[in-house]
Amino acid sequence: MANNKVNTDMHDAPDQPTSASCEHGKRALAARLDWNLIRTFVVVADELNLSRAAERLFVTQPAVSQALKRLQSQLGYTLVQRRGPQIALTAAGEEVHRIARGVFADVSSLEMPAGDSLDQVVGRVKLLTVSRMHSRRYNEFLADFHRRYPRVELEIEVLRGHDLLLAMRQNTASFGIGLCRVDTPPIERRLIVPQRYALFCGPPHPLYDRADVDIARLLHEDLVTFTGDYLGDTLSPLTLFREHHGFQGRLAASSSNLEEVCRLIMCGYGIGFLPEGAFRRETENGMLRKLPPEEGLADVDIHLLWNSQRPLRAAETVFRDELLAAFDRP
Numbered sequence: 001m002a003n004n005k006v007n008t009d010m011h012d013a014p015d016q017p018t019s020a021s022c023e024h025g026k027r028a029l030a031a032r033l034d035w036n037l038i039r040t041f042v043v044v045a046d047e048l049n050l051s052r053a054a055e056r057l058f059v060t061q062p063a064v065s066q067a068l069k070r071l072q073s074q075l076g077y078t079l080v081q082r083r084g085p086q087i088a089l090t091a092a093g094e095e096v097h098r099i100a101r102g103v104f105a106d107v108s109s110l111e112m113p114a115g116d117s118l119d120q121v122v123g124r125v126k127l128l129t130v131s132r133m134h135s136r137r138y139n140e141f142l143a144d145f146h147r148r149y150p151r152v153e154l155e156i157e158v159l160r161g162h163d164l165l166l167a168m169r170q171n172t173a174s175f176g177i178g179l180c181r182v183d184t185p186p187i188e189r190r191l192i193v194p195q196r197y198a199l200f201c202g203p204p205h206p207l208y209d210r211a212d213v214d215i216a217r218l219l220h221e222d223l224v225t226f227t228g229d230y231l232g233d234t235l236s237p238l239t240l241f242r243e244h245h246g247f248q249g250r251l252a253a254s255s256s257n258l259e260e261v262c263r264l265i266m267c268g269y270g271i272g273f274l275p276e277g278a279f280r281r282e283t284e285n286g287m288l289r290k291l292p293p294e295e296g297l298a299d300v301d302i303h304l305l306w307n308s309q310r311p312l313r314a315a316e317t318v319f320r321d322e323l324l325a326a327f328d329r330p
Helices: 001-012 021-033 035-046 052-057 059-073 091-108 137-148 161-169 236-244 260-267 277-284 314-328
Strands: 080-083 086-089 123-127 152-158 173-181 187-193 196-201 224-228 251-255 272-277 304-308
Touching: 021 236, 035 052, 035 091, 052 059, 059 272, 059 314, 086 091, 123 161, 123 314, 137 152, 137 314, 152 314, 161 173, 161 187, 161 304, 173 314, 187 314, 196 277, 196 314, 224 260, 260 272, 260 277, 272 277
Parallel strands: 123 152, 123 173, 224 251, 224 272
Antiparallel strands: 080 086, 173 304, 187 304, 196 272
16 A cells, blocks of 8 residues: 555656756757757847848848747747847847857867877968958968968958958858958957058040049049948948048949959949059059049058957967068068
């Protein structure tokens, strides 16, 4: 009878989770979790706008909404709340965002195992850069760095300025070399290449062979510009100059790629803004003509960028310190 009583009591008692069952539950979640959904959520949490998130992910807005629903279903709790076109993160969403960004930072900073030689720096550096970064000192640094640290793998990806900053905020790369006019926490920046923009036209343009050209003559010319040339973005000094001087020309062409902007200017689509140093050869060869004002238009300097929340590995630390030292030398 006593044994029956004990058995009955044990049967009626509610199940208590054990450490083993909790650990099993964590492993089960990790096994079934779709990390593509986590990636989508990180972008949504960064943008707090489904349309902009869809643009960055190159998918439709309904696809983003469906991904959020699937992730919330897998996790078992609500991550976001809709407020018209905008969204807000719940407390759980904030925590998932924090954890997910840390996970992506850890994964993207993985480096190759160290070799037998303890004095040899081994690892991987992922570098994001804008196109046409014209600097002899930078080229000399890359050659010298590879000679001194041959076992550091360098991966370079070219992005437009706006996307580069977004990628740095998401901790998807070791460093960026690009445009960053103002402090943008958690991004650290160090000026490495001063860059001055000026106005140019190409041989087919009516102003190319004109002897005397003043700013007043330029105000109604068609423009070639960057798709990122709007107030608040990385190239907004050009926008401010354009608005200050009252440029009223028609927008004839645009591109997010510096090389394509140059091509359009050389082909006579209109006058446009280019960094002087990066296109000095084209100017000297007669493929471009620099227009007034002679002193140029605006400074849009190039910086070395990194995320202050990212723990740097040995190869990344050496790369940053050596690059900054190279540009600090007179």
